Amino acid sequence: MDRYQIHTSEKLISIEAFPFPILIHDRTRIIVLNQLGRNLHGFQEGDILPEDLLVPESQEKQISFPLERIIRIKATDHFRYYKCTTDVYPFNSQECYITILFNYDVEQQQISFIDKVPIGIYETDDKGILRNVNSSVLHMFGYSNKSQMMGHPVKEFYAYPEDEDKIARLIDEKGVLEGEPVQLLRANGKPFFAKLYTTSASEGGSEQGRKGTILDVTIEEQYKRILQEVPLGFYIVEKNNNGDDIIIECNQRFAELFDFASVEDVKGISIRTLYDNADDFNRFINNLEDNHRRGEALIGGFISVQSLRGRHFTIEIWSRAYNDPKDKKIIGRVGLIRPAPEYQLNMLIKDIGIVLHPYTGMLQELGHTLSSIEETVFGGQSTHAIELERIFLEPEKKLLDRLNNLLLLKDEIGRKDALSDSAWERLKVLHDSLQNYRSRIEYPGLYPESLRGLCFEIRSILKKTGIGLPRKLVREICDDAYDIECISLRYSIRLVGERIVEIDHQTKALREYIISNAKQGNLPEECSIRELVKRAIAQQALYINSRGVDIVKKNSKYNEARIVAVKDDIIRALGSLLHNAIKYSWKRSKGRRPWIEIEITKTGEKVSVVFENYGVPIAPEEIETGAIFEIGHRGRYAGDEGRLGSGIGLADAKAVARRYGGDVRVESRPASDILKRAENPFITRVSFSLLCLETTMAVSFRKEEI
Amino acid sequence: MKQVLWVEDLARTDFGSIFGPVFASGRYDIQIAIDPTEAIVKLKEKEFAAVVIDIRLLPGNDKRWIDLYNKCGKNKALAQLGIHLAQSLLRFPDAQIILKDSEIPEWITANHIAFFSVEAWTEMEHHLLTLGITQEAFIEKGPLNKRDVLLRLIDSVTSRTSK
Numbered sequence: 001m002d003r004y005q006i007h008t009s010e011k012l013i014s015i016e017a018f019p020f021p022i023l024i025h026d027r028t029r030i031i032v033l034n035q036l037g038r039n040l041h042g043f044q045e046g047d048i049l050p051e052d053l054l055v056p057e058s059q060e061k062q063i064s065f066p067l068e069r070i071i072r073i074k075a076t077d078h079f080r081y082y083k084c085t086t087d088v089y090p091f092n093s094q095e096c097y098i099t100i101l102f103n104y105d106v107e108q109q110q111i112s113f114i115d116k117v118p119i120g121i122y123e124t125d126d127k128g129i130l131r132n133v134n135s136s137v138l139h140m141f142g143y144s145n146k147s148q149m150m151g152h153p154v155k156e157f158y159a160y161p162e163d164e165d166k167i168a169r170l171i172d173e174k175g176v177l178e179g180e181p182v183q184l185l186r187a188n189g190k191p192f193f194a195k196l197y198t199t200s201a202s203e204g205g206s207e208q209g210r211k212g213t214i215l216d217v218t219i220e221e222q223y224k225r226i227l228q229e230v231p232l233g234f235y236i237v238e239k240n241n242n243g244d245d246i247i248i249e250c251n252q253r254f255a256e257l258f259d260f261a262s263v264e265d266v267k268g269i270s271i272r273t274l275y276d277n278a279d280d281f282n283r284f285i286n287n288l289e290d291n292h293r294r295g296e297a298l299i300g301g302f303i304s305v306q307s308l309r310g311r312h313f314t315i316e317i318w319s320r321a322y323n324d325p326k327d328k329k330i331i332g333r334v335g336l337i338r339p340a341p342e343y344q345l346n347m348l349i350k351d352i353g354i355v356l357h358p359y360t361g362m363l364q365e366l367g368h369t370l371s372s373i374e375e376t377v378f379g380g381q382s383t384h385a386i387e388l389e390r391i392f393l394e395p396e397k398k399l400l401d402r403l404n405n406l407l408l409l410k411d412e413i414g415r416k417d418a419l420s421d422s423a424w425e426r427l428k429v430l431h432d433s434l435q436n437y438r439s440r441i442e443y444p445g446l447y448p449e450s451l452r453g454l455c456f457e458i459r460s461i462l463k464k465t466g467i468g469l470p471r472k473l474v475r476e477i478c479d480d481a482y483d484i485e486c487i488s489l490r491y492s493i494r495l496v497g498e499r500i501v502e503i504d505h506q507t508k509a510l511r512e513y514i515i516s517n518a519k520q521g522n523l524p525e526e527c528s529i530r531e532l533v534k535r536a537i538a539q540q541a542l543y544i545n546s547r548g549v550d551i552v553k554k555n556s557k558y559n560e561a562r563i564v565a566v567k568d569d570i571i572r573a574l575g576s577l578l579h580n581a582i583k584y585s586w587k588r589s590k591g592r593r594p595w596i597e598i599e600i601t602k603t604g605e606k607v608s609v610v611f612e613n614y615g616v617p618i619a620p621e622e623i624e625t626g627a628i629f630e631i632g633h634r635g636r637y638a639g640d641e642g643r644l645g646s647g648i649g650l651a652d653a654k655a656v657a658r659r660y661g662g663d664v665r666v667e668s669r670p671a672s673d674i675l676k677r678a679e680n681p682f683i684t685r686v687s688f689s690l691l692c693l694e695t696t697m698a699v700s701f702r703k704e705e706i
Numbered sequence: 707m708k709q710v711l712w713v714e715d716l717a718r719t720d721f722g723s724i725f726g727p728v729f730a731s732g733r734y735d736i737q738i739a740i741d742p743t744e745a746i747v748k749l750k751e752k753e754f755a756a757v758v759i760d761i762r763l764l765p766g767n768d769k770r771w772i773d774l775y776n777k778c779g780k781n782k783a784l785a786q787l788g789i790h791l792a793q794s795l796l797r798f799p800d801a802q803i804i805l806k807d808s809e810i811p812e813w814i815t816a817n818h819i820a821f822f823s824v825e826a827w828t829e830m831e832h833h834l835l836t837l838g839i840t841q842e843a844f845i846e847k848g849p850l851n852k853r854d855v856l857l858r859l860i861d862s863v864t865s866r867t868s869k
Binding site: 426429430432433437440441442443445446448449450451452453454456457492619621625627630 | 717718722723725726727729730732735737738767772780
């Protein structure tokens with residue numbers, strides 16, 4: 001641009017010919033301007049100059065002309081940038097100035113933007129020499145002047161100069177780098193962490209170089225390193241489009257806890273696969289969401305998980321959800337985990353052990369004492385609870401007949417005074433109660449104690465009898481009543497004895513359940529399902545004997561099916577289901593003890609152990625709602641004839657089955673279409689299924705072992 | 707013979723020894739309901755001189771009681787359905803379950819109701835006094851209870867309702 005051309009023109013018309021806004025002015029005011037100058041924001045002759053165009057006093061500041069400036073002038077709703085050149089210009093014999101303005105908007109905005117963005121932007125030539133950097137790069141590296149960087153090889157700015165060769169090679173290979181981590185060097189010699197987003201640059205196809213951005217990630221990297229090094233598992237989960245919770249970040253400790261070889265192997269998997277069962281997972285998510293709504297994190301919850309290799313253990317978890325700022329929906333969470341602390345586990349086991357030890361001893365002592373009483377007082381033969389319906393029939397008939405005979409004597413002369421009126425009246429009431437108790441008492445379990453009360457009172461009244469009643473008849477009535485009291489007592493002793501065995505089982509089941517969920521478990525191994533059933537039966541042998549039931553194992557072609565599981569888990573679950581089947585069994589046919597049928601079946605990939613018993617029903621609504629599988633739930637009919645339900649067995653069995661890809665299904669139907677009431681026997685089938693190891697797999701597995 | 711309803715889920719199994727004296731007394735015809743669902747049905751069948759209620763009950767198969775039980779954490783100790791049953795029967799303003807008029811017997815008053823439960827009176831008095839049920843109509847279950855504990859409680863209630 002030759003701005004001095006216009007010096008030749010003192011004619012105003014000459015400045016109209018130039019395609020730029022031109023102003024002739026003194027230090028503060030416009031004297032004359034061309035049309036383009038007028039168009040420029042409506043300037044007129046005589047207007048005060050915009051502040052940016054004022055010419056400073058030469059005395060105040062050393063000014064050399066031509067004066068180059070970039071100014072901005074407010075347009076209607078934004079600023080426009082102009083590059084201005086101002087020179088001394090004598091006009092009408094006065095010392096004036098001429099200013100030519102060039103539109104500078106686009107270029108200036110770009111430069112301004114690039115310079116001000118908080119991301120480092122740089123450019124190199126094909127020799128790897130820095131050609132341009134923005135202010136953020138200067139700030140990031142701690143330099144004050146671009147000249148301290150521009151013109152220098154980029155290698156100088158790496159903490160490890162050899163990284164530059166790697167970067168150059170990667171760009172050659174990929175064409176672009178997206179977030180390549182490097183360590184760079186600040187002006188003071190301290191390294192810092194950065195990520196490079198770089199691509200090759202060409203200008204007109206001739207000159208090759210690179211341009212890109214540098215992101216200072218020192219803080220993030222430091223946090224990341226801390227999280228990698230903390231002795232806790234750290235993870236970040238985000239929901240994908242399908243709503244699955246995907247692990248997008250974790251540390252090495254997390255990967256190790258779940259038996260993954262590396263962090264990269266964990267990233268991208270659904271975190272659900274690491275939880276032991278869906279119910280626990282859903283409960284955890286509900287708690288997390290509840291806490292999130294209150295603005296709180298979930299602190300220190302316990303949850304069962306499984307590793308890649310199928311190891312089951314319990315972790316303690318701290319987690320906080322985060323949401324989409326727009327719709328507030330939860331889109332992910334961060335969490336820290338650790339295995340359930342060993343010291344807590346030890347305390348737990350120790351506590352349970354301390355409680356269990358005297359408890360077991362005490363129960364054993366009680367059981368033996370009751371057996372001794374039963375043997376000594378009643379002889380060797382024991383009366384089983386399930387014979388309750390008929391054990392009173394004979395003695396009660398005898399007692400009723402004799403009591404009836406006695407009551408008939410009341411009106412005979414000389415007999416009436418043997419007892420008071422109220423005693424006669426009371427005897428009549430007791431007789432009627434004895435006659436009608438079966439229809440008046442809804443549940444047979446309540447017969448013995450009621451009869452004992454009646455009989456005791458009959459004896460008490462007759463003890464006070466005076467002269468006038470046949471002594472033989474009175475003695476026989478007292479003996480009959482006493483017999484019934486003894487049977488009743490014997491029934492109660494038997495019932496208490498069974499309960500002691502029950503409580504002992506429950507205590508042990510509870511201990512096993514707690515410990516199995518608290519400790520890091522054994523690894524799964526291949527095993528025969530039949531073998532596990534056999535061991536579960538052996539574990540329940542005492543109870544089987546105590547309840548007087550038979551176990552009928554049905555032949556099945558799937559008896560040889562094999563599974564992969566932690567044996568103790570399966571034995572415990574099968575034991576609980578068998579225990580239930582025994583506990584809720586009634587006598588099925590005359591002359592034969594109650595029995596449980598056990599069958600191994602297979603459907604698709606799953607092998608099932610099916611327990612079938614005849615006896616106490618399970619209410620349909622409890623099956624439909626899944627209530628029977630809740631910890632602590634005691635079924636509506638679980639207390640039948642004094643049986644205790646622990647509320648652990650079914651819940652634990654289901655959790656175990658699900659852990660190994662199976663489930664527990666329960667059906668309970670009336671044994672007869674005619675007898676549908678719950679007081680009548682039901683046939684209950686409980687099916688415990690597991691993923692079966694296919695025969696071929698099993699064979700190859702065994703070969704490898706060999 | 708006076709009619710008594712005992713609402714107790716473990717009545718037929720755990721409490722034979724205290725049921726016996728009531729039966730043997732010959733004064734009462736005692737019926738058992740094991741949950742609120744069954745209690746509502748039995749209360750409509752006849753007039754009872756006493757209704758003895760346990761606090762910790764399972765819901766039975768009536769959806770209203772099931773929903774309330776689930777809402778209260780699926781735990782009978784927390785749900786305290788026995789208290790809710792009394793509140794509903796006595797048309798307590800804050801009752802969680804509003805029974806139909808046809809489900810509430812006309813004869814029932816706070817005087818008919820007693821509680822026999824493992825909770826202590828001090829835990830429950832707030833609920834019970836607002837219903838008009840006093841400490842005389844409340845006995846805490848425990849191993850030191852005598853065999854005639856239920857009989858005494860029923861005697862106490864029936865002495866009020868017979869007047």
